[in-house]
Amino acid sequence: MTTGPDTRRVSIDGGQSGSRVRLAIDGTTTDRDDGPIFTSRPVVEQVAEIARRALADAPVRATTLTAGVSGLTPDQSRPERLLALTADLGVDSVFLVHDSVSAYLGANGFDHGVVTAVGTGVVTLGVGDLGTARIDGxxxxxxxxxxxxxxxxxxxxxxxxxxxxxxxxxxLERAAVDEFGELPELYMRLQGAPDHVASIAGFARIVGREADSGDGIAVDILRHAATELATSVIAALRRTGWHEGDASRVSWMGAVLTRNDMLREHLRDEISTRAQGAVVQAPLGTSLDGVEKVADTPPGHPLDIEIYRAG
Amino acid sequence: MTTGPDTRRVSIDGGQSGSRVRLAIDGTTTDRDDGPIFTSRPVVEQVAEIARRALADAPVRATTLTAGVSGLTPDQSRPERLLALTADLGVDSVFLVHDSVSAYLGANGFDHGVVTAVGTGVVTLGVGDLGTARIDGxxxxxxxxxxxxxxxxxxxxxxxxxxxxxxxxxxLERAAVDEFGELPELYMRLQGAPDHVASIAGFARIVGREADSGDGIAVDILRHAATELATSVIAALRRTGWHEGDASRVSWMGAVLTRNDMLREHLRDEISTRAQGAVVQAPLGTSLDGVEKVADTPPGHPLDIEIYRAG
Known part of the structure; x- marks a missing residue:
């Protein structure tokens, strides 16, 4: 990694529906939005294009480029290629991670513990004495x-x-009709829609609203969701060396838990009941903050082996 | 419907993975296989082509054509059009039904009761004093x-x-690896496969096998499936006028229940416990037998209004 007063950093939190980009130069940081990164297409080429847009019109100088990418697969993790694609911008140091790693660092920093990153999908990552464990996703x-x-x-x-x-x-029956039209046509309409995953995920907000209004079946769905998240968290704790009674930090990333008080409270209850010693705590920062931390991961930290580097 | 010694009947049981066709002439019946009927394409045109193949080289004479089609929607139910497309074959009478109706008639004949037709999907149909009720699907x-x-x-x-x-x-973990390869790649492989619904449904056979070998989690899955089927059956009973204690016939259609003794026994137990008076009984015949019965449905029978006719 390049250090010193002349170093600038570009950090990219790349998701399937959009990206956040942070440019840090001489202690000044600027955040901006950019387009999505699709794992169905070559990933590092898309990361390079986002970096190029972030540095447009800026003079060439030594740069550290870090990206956390949603659903990054091992064969898409090609830091040498990313370095080659961005060398003309001054990039001399590249870090690539799966978004569960940047979510972890954003939520927990370098402490041991667990993050559950909940959006349209969910992935849970534990970090402990035995290393790392990725659950579900x-x-x-x-x-x-x-x-x-x-x-x-x-x-x-x-x-x-x-x-x-x-x-x-x-x-929820009335609410589903209001959102999607008459129920007998619902499944055919959704099965035929290319964006049906996003449409179905969007109904989670309505379930939260109906639960807040006191609908018992909606409340049960949130309770069951919290139980599932807790089961993933506890599996992550156990697989990374945690034992009943050990203190551990559990946090989250993503709007689903941030915005839904009931889901978060159920998760808190589940963890305190089923994993004594583990405590659910608010995330330290955002996943973009986590991307920025990747380059500072101490050598020997369990997350070190999850980082793809070049330069 | 045409009757008399010169009448012949063509009955088509049309499914999304293949069709069965029965030709009945002067008391002699011949069954054959034909290709699938896709509800994503115009349905009656496909039915007409199957009828044409069944009658190829046969002399033109008065014919009754009946088809039960998987997932038939009201706007695809165009018997007049089917009659026009097949008039040159001698067809002068046409009957079209949703496959739940032919499954019902195949399993229960004209008696009141419930059929649960279980294949890749499932639809449950009840027939009683209050009319008909279609559940799930x-x-x-x-x-x-x-x-x-x-x-x-x-x-x-x-x-x-x-x-x-x-x-x-x-x-099931080992069995899934044997069927699909290493588990971390499983979901990406299935999400990208156009036939992933069939692939996932095909794993039901493996769940049945592992349950028979004593795997507790596989047994629980079959028990839960039977509970879901029973819940649909009981909803169909209630919505068609059945009351606790009333005698009623419950039957099934499809290989999933025919081939899986454990699933069938769990269903039998669930029904006898949760719906006293209702009894699970083996189907009287096949769904192709049910298609053949459509034309003989007595006027005023609750299923009468489910039949689309022309001629």
Missing amino acids: WGHLLGDAGSAYWIGRAGLDAALRSFDGRSGATS | WGHLLGDAGSAYWIGRAGLDAALRSFDGRSGATS
Whole structure:
């Protein structure tokens, strides 16, 4: 990593629906938005383009480039290629991580503990004496238990059960009609829509609203989601060397937990009941803050081996 | 409907993975296979082509054409158009039904009761004093509770939970690797595969096998599936006028229940416990037998209004 007064840093928090970019020069930082990074296309080329836009019109100087990318796979993790693509901008040092690593650093810094990063999907990362453990993150078809997609899907399932007479009444039935139109056409409309994952995940907000209004079935969905998140957190704790009674920091990343007080309180209750010693605490900063910390990860830290470097 | 000694009948049981066709002439019946009917394309045109192949080289004579089509929607139910497309074959009478109706008639004949038709998806149909009630059938994203897709998805979810350390060990973890390869790549591979619904549904067979071998988590999945199917059956009973203690016939259609003794026994137990008077009984015949019965539905029978006719 380049250091000294002349060093600048570009940090990119790249997601599937948009990116946040931070430019730090001589102690001054500027944040801006940029477009999404799609893991279905070559990743480092997209990171390089975002860096190029961030540094447009700036004079060439020594630069550290760090990116945390949602769903980054090992074969997409090509820091040497990223360095080659950005050398003309002055980049002489490159760091690439999976977004669970930047979420972890943003939420917990370098302390041991667990982060559960909840958006459309969810991935949970533990860091402890035994190393790191990544839990779930298996996508909407098979996993992502407790995510916005999971909550939204459960809400629509509940609406259809109410419509069928398979359950007691829930205000989610009316809410689903208001959002999507008549229920008998709902599934055909969603199955045919290319953005159905986002549409279903968007219904999580409605489930939260109906739970706040006192609908018992909506409350149960949030409680069940919190149980799923807690199960992932506890698996991450155990696999990284935590034992019942040990103190540990558990935090979160993402708007789903930040905005939903009931979900967060249920998670807090689940953890304090099922994992004595572990305490749910608010994140220290954002995931973009976490990207910025990647380059400062101490040698020998368990997250060190999760960082792809060049330069 | 045409009757008399010169009448012949073509009956088509049209599914998304293949069709069965029965030709009945002067008391002699011949069954054959044909290709699938896709509800994403105009349906009656596909039915007409299957009828044309079934009658190829046969002399033109008065013919009754009946088709039960998987997932038939009201706007695809165009019997007049089907009649026009097949008039040159001698067809002078046409009947079109949703496959839940033909499954019902195949399983229960004209008696009141319930059928649960379980394949990749599931739809449950009740017939009683209050009319008919169709339950679930909401597709793999939001519904189809207890179907092969539902069981297969639950099995892969269980494999990933075991892999993560979110649950106790299950033989489904090893079985999933044997079927699909290493688990960390599983979800990306399935999400990218156009036939992922069929692939996931295919894993239901493996869940059944592991349950038979004594894996507790696989047994729990089948038990939960049976509970879901029973919940749909009971909703269908209630909505069609059944009351606790009334005798009623409950049957099934499809290989998932026919081939899986444990699932069927759990369903039988659930119904006898939760719906006293209702009894699970083996289907009277096949869904193709049910298609053949459509034309003989007595006037005033609750299923009468579910039949689209022309001629």
